Amino acid sequence: MATLVTTKEENPTKVIETQITTKQDKHLKVEILNKTYVKPQKPLGRKECQLVTFDLPYIAFYYNQKLMIYKGGVDEFNDIVEKLKDGLSVILEEFHQLAGKLDKDDDGVFKVVYDDDTNGVEMVSAVAEDTEIGDLMGEEGTIKLKDLVPYNGVLNLEGLQRPLLSIQITKLKDGLVMGCAFNHAILDGTSTWHFMSSWAQICTGSKSISVQPFLDRTQARNTRVKLDLTPPAQTNGHSNGDSTPSPPPLREKIFRFSESEIEKIKAKINANPPEGSTKPFSTFQSLSTHIWHAVTRARELKPEDYTVFTVFADCRKRVDPPMPDSYFGNLIQAIFTVTAAGLLVASPPEFAAGMIQKAIDMHDAKAIEARNTEWESNPIIFQYKDAGVNCVAVGSSPRFKVYDVDFGFGKPESVRSGANNRFDGMVYLYQGKSGGKSIDIEISLEAKAMENLEKDKEFLMIQD
Incomplete structure (x- = not known):
């Protein structure tokens, strides 16, 4: 029986302030402007897909995060966000699994379920008015980047309650940042960048994508595996007796x-x-x-x-x-x-x-x-x-x-x-x-x- 750690739901209206140790000793301030959900633009009905042996070992990993920094686009920020949403609603017709959620069938086998009542992909718009691209380009670590990408410290198992993909678009002084958090139990790197490049194709005017996703995972493996995953006992903030020292930073x-x-x-x-x-x-x-x-x-x-x-x-x-x-x-x-x-x-x-x-x-x-x-x-x-x-x-x-x-x-x-x-x-x-x-x-x-x-x-x- 595996023990997993869960995190609390984030406040969608939060303002994040992170102390950054730099020569200027700046604060990185990110203000969340809006949170919406994007679904396929056409009704698709109910679609289910069993997770297979290649997916399941990653259920206790964290969401896989990618972050892209772009120049310009500041004056057109609102239009860009809407354009990204429109393109996303089109591409999700093909990649509808990312708009679904994790579920289990009666035998305890994990699956991805999409139906027209599912929330869809989480889309967040934000602003970091005091931050420039140059502040981020020289950043070797992830401290400054952390509040520009969603779902820090969120386990893939939480896809039972959360969207399987969350995207945050943040306006900087002189550019944009797109931070994405993908549920790693749903897709690997090859699939991640297939989706991203296909979404970009639609946003740049293509009527269709060049390569359709192959969605039937059971063609690669059709064994049904039941997983009994139990969250940890609540400690109410007290020590659980584990004296294992924290790893070095x-x-x-x-x-x-x-x-x-x-x-x-x-x-x-x-x-x-x-x-x-x-x-x-x-x-x-x-x-x-x-x-x-x-x-x-x-x-x-x-x-x-x-x-x-x-x-x-x-x-x-x-x-x-x-x-x-x-x-x-x-x-x-x-x-x-x-x-x-x-x-x-x-x-x-x-x-x-x-x-x-x-x-x-x-x-x-x-x-x-x-x-x-x-x-x-x-x-x-x-x-x-x-x-x-x-x-x-x-x-x-x-x-x-x-x-x-x-x-x-x-x-x-x-x-x-x-x-x-x-x-x-x-x-x-x-x-x-x-x-x-x-x-x-x-x-x-x-x-x-x-x-x-x-x-x-x-x-x-x-x-x-």
């Missing part, structure tokens, strides 16, 4: 690698392929090795300490039969690679790259089936931070064309993850703003390790 930072730097990393790791190797290491495998080595050095682990590398792999083309790229839902699984820290840092980079490549290659339809069957026999609901000891866990993907999401007021200046689902060693990879093969790396680490990483010339590719 985390720091977050973005490291931006140009196309030429990515190519150098890849070339270096492919310069000495392991004996018997039949294919080169990919950009992802090469960059992952670069990050894993650097974070392990930064943590100053003992040689005998284990370190885990985790990647959330897209299984759409790995399952049998393969699913289309447009499959809407979660179709990812975590793949783990473990070794001793001393062996990792003492070995040439192709050693780690070979382990990562082998783990990814071995995760075929047979391995996925075995993982699903094992989990279904004993469902374990992991928390977002259960990725492994001394872990480096990579999420998102530079393949997602996040800087092409243009709703008619320009492409984003920056794309970020929110504060949810971050732990020591969590890494998000994004397409770089400069385009090409450039990649932005968001890393969360304990403060001392981050300090070491910031000085690591090998990681930063600084020549002496």
